[in-house]
Amino acid sequence: MNDPREELLRHRVLEYQALDDDWNELATLARSDSRVWERLAEGLRDEGALKRRLEGVFSRADRVEVPAFVPPRRSPVLLISGWAAALLLGALWLFSQWSPPETTPLAEPLAAGSLSQTVEELPAMMIETVPAEDGNGYDVLYLRQTLERVRVNGVYQLARDEHGQPAPTLTRWSLESSTERM
Secondary structure, three states, X not given: OOOHHHHHHHHHHHOOOOOHHHHHHHHHHHHHOOHHHXXXXXXXXXXXXXXXXXXXXXXXXXXOOOOOOOOOOOOHHHHHHHHXXXXXXXXXXXXXXXXXXXXXXXXXXXXXXXXXXXXXXXXXXXXXXXXXXXXXXXXXXXXXXXXXXXXXXXXXXXXXXXXXXXXXXXXOOOHHHHHHOX
16 A cells, blocks of 8 residues: 555656655655655656557647637527516516505495494694685685494404415404504
8 A cells, every 4th residue: 555645746746746845755755665766657657658649639639620609699689578577477476465455444334324423523624725716715625524433243354364365354443453553
């Protein structure tokens, strides 16, 4: 079995990468084992024989002209259509994630025209004042709000079920709970 250090040094010599320190170390190894120089000579002889045999193959290979690779030109229309398709897919995915807004608890009873009881009229809020077109006074636009109560059998709003699909859900709702969500 050969010394791994000797094999490394022989490899460096055969690859023409040996430095002065490598040669000195190889000489030191040869003092203790006279066959070091013989093994190095065998390696050099084998390398020379291999080069001579492959010289004809390499010379033929060197004469072969390989055309340079030129990547195919792509049409700008194809490039743009690819990006357009990606944009379309992204938009489709985005809209598939959208769900309709939740209904307010009073939307159904008020739409059905059920009777409600006025609890309180809130202070009016002035929105806009403009001089009247005929010159007599001002036109005032204001918002008047009323607080009303209505009795319903159940209040439903849209939520997502375990599959992520919109589904009506019976819920308790108050002004305090809706402002906490904001």
